Amino acid sequence: MPMTAPDFDRYFTPGHSFVYESGESGTLAVAVAGELWLPSGEVIACDPFVSLGGGWTKPFTTRVAPGRYRVETAIATLVTPGADPGGRPHLRTAAARLVIRDTATASWEHAVTEGQDVSGLGDGEFFGYGVDAGAGCFYDKAADDSFPDCEGDEGPLWDAFEGAGHGPGPYLVAGEHGHNIAAFGSGWGDGHYPTWVGRDADGEVTCFVTDFFVVPTKEDAAA
Template sequence: MPMTAPDYTRMFTPGTAFSYENGTTGTLAPVEVGELALPTGRIVACDPFVNLGTGDVQPFTVEVAPGRYPVQAAVATLLRPGAEPGPRPHTRVAAVRLLVRAEPATSWELALLPGQDPAELGEDEFFGYDVDAGTGCFYDASADSAFPGTEDEEGPVWAAMEAVGDGPAVFFAEGEDGHGLAGFTSGWGDGSYPTWIGRDAAGEVVCFVTDFFVAPVGPDPSA
């Protein structure tokens, strides 16, 4: 069967811990990326340094009401066995969510593009977007041409990314006509990553989450 979603609620809970087989441990903490305007409610997720402005990326088939929605990153701080925490911790963006409603998600489904059918997926397969420049993003479909210069390594997206400094590698770019773009590094780098839609008990969309496969978080063992 296709890949199933882990417990993303725990990913965005401060202090959630995980570990790898090599003994490296991780602790997750939510970081605010910015408030994203969605004037059409049609959401695009992609690598902005590859796809933004090309017109080649379609929005997801599930839309939300036009509005402004917060985007948050689940940032993992990693520590090797026997190492002491330093002044510049090793962090990775584990997942990012666009929060539509402040309600718990009780079910998850893959965010799809037109023409994609989950019934065609094999064991543990998923539909996702390709990352070739180590970066992902969310933006409204109407904003695709609002960030000129990106393809030439210029403009607001590049400026916002370069201004990150030593902090968690997330950024918010302001484009033309009030459009925004929430950007973030993609976990360990290039690859293909799924976006999931969380729904509440009434079936309403509460969030979109892109998973970068950094944190192997399952059910809370204390529950």
């Protein structure tokens, strides 16, 4: 069967900890970027340094009411046994969440774009977006061409990452015509990462969450 969603509640519970089989441990905290404007309610998630603008990336088929919604990330602080406790902390973005409503999530489904069919996925497979520049983001389809200066190692998006020492973020960056984008580091860096849609008991969308595979599954965690 296709990949199933992990327990995202623990990702966004400050203080939740985990241990890898290697002995390295991690503790989670929540960082809030601010509010993302969704004028159309059509959400896009991608690597912004590669796929922002030009209509290259399709929005998810799940749409929400236009509005402004909170974006937050689960940041893992990783500690290696024997490491200098006074050294620079090792931080990674474990997941990024676009919060649509603050109600409990009762179920999860794959966030898909037009033409993607979950029934065609094999065992453990998932739909997701590719990362080649170590970053991910959320933004509205209407904002797609509102960042003409964000190309490669230039523009406000690059400045946000560079100004923070290319830390995990999150970063809320303004574009033209009032649009903005919420960007963040992508876990271990380049790869392919799934986004999930959460729904409450009434079937209403609660959030979109991109998992960057930093938090180990129960099977992969140390006993």
